[in-house]
Amino acid sequence: MAKKTKKRKEIKRKLLHKYRLVILNESTFEEKISFKLSRLNVFVTGTLCIIALIGFTTLLIAFTPLREYIPGYSSTKLKRQATVLTYKTDSLVRRLNYTNRYLDNIRKVLRGDIENNEVSRDSLFGKFKLDPSTVDLTPIKQDSLLRAEVALEDKYNLFEQNTTNTDFILFPPISGIISQEYDANAKHYAVDVVAPKDSPVKAIANGMVIFAEWTADTGYVIIIEHKDGLLSIYKHNGSLNKKQGEVVRAGEVIASVGNTGELTTGPHLHFEIWNNGAPVNPTDFIDFK
Structure with a gap:
């Protein structure tokens, strides 16, 4: 001790x-x-x-930026920047895919080519169109009561307005004689309208010029994009009055009739209308006389 x-x-x-x-x-x-x-x-x-x-x-x-130099450490700012860049990259990819599809449609319009397996809207309507003779159109009691109620409301509606949609009225690009009709079987998705050389070619509706260049086959070509996926194409022009990116109004002069390109036989306008990537017959909407 x-x-x-x-x-x-x-x-x-x-x-x-x-x-x-x-x-x-x-x-x-x-x-x-x-x-x-x-x-x-x-x-x-x-x-x-x-x-x-x-x-x-x-x-x-x-509490200083030195922590960002530590291996395996990720700051909140870097995570936020990575998230923002991821969203931007995803948006750019979607935009690029949309642009590529859009350019493919423009390329098909210029070539006048449609794949065999492509189905147009008109063909779908024709395929599934019902025959009125096979449908019983006899009104039932509920239908009659509803019709009477709607008629009574319309009779006393002081604020009734004209609901006719005039936005889809198309102006004729030119007046003349049709030398070749629209023929989908022959892959001629246009009408050829004969007119004197240098006659003014007009826009059929409001829109924006998305293509205005020279091509070897069809000469001077101008394409206008309208609303609701509608495209109007004017080929074999003698000259162009509008450039790509310009906004045009319905009835505004955009070109002149010519005889340019290898696939032409004389002064005329080769005119096409495409609706959501499918060609339609222009004479169904426009009177060229």
């Missing part, structure tokens, strides 16, 4: 034993600074310094 007590006193004496740290001038041996230290003070001071250094380093990394 006495040995243990003596050993403890010896350890305590060593820890609390004072040492003097003196800083001297090397030339004159003049004492500049002196410190009284003990082993316990040195241990405690060193431990506190290490803890303070660790805390300062942690704060420096956590």
Whole structure:
């Protein structure tokens, strides 16, 4: 027991034993600074310094941009930027796919080519058109009551307006004699209208010019995009009055009749109408006389 007590006193004496740290001038041996230290003070001071250094380093990394240089660490800003870039990339991909499909349609219009397996809207209507003779058109009681109710409401409707949609009225691009009719079986998706050379060619409706260039087969060609997926194409022109990107109004002069291109036999206008990627007969909508 006495040995243990003596050993403890010896350890305590060593820890609390004072040492003097003196800083001297090397030339004159003049004492500049002196410190009284003990082993316990040195241990405690060193431990506190290490803890303070660790805390300062942690704060420096956590609240400064230095944390972004730590492998495996991703800041909130970087995550937000990555998310935004992902959305932009996805939007660009969708836009690119839409543009490619749109350009494919324009390319088909210029070539006048349709794949065999492509089905037009008119063919679908013809296929699923019902025969009125097979349908029982005898009005039922509920139908008669509804008709009477609607008629009564219309009779006393003071705010009735004309709901006829005139936006789909198409103006004739030119007046003349049709030399070749629309023939889908022969892949002639247009009407050829004979007219004097340099006669003005007009836009059939409001729209924007999306193509106005020279082609070897059909000469000067101008294509106008209208609303609701409608395209009007004018080929074999003698000259063009509009450029790509210009907005035109219905009835505005956009070109002149010519005889340009390898596939022409005289001054005339080769005119096509495409609706949502499928050709339609222009004479169903326009009177060229």
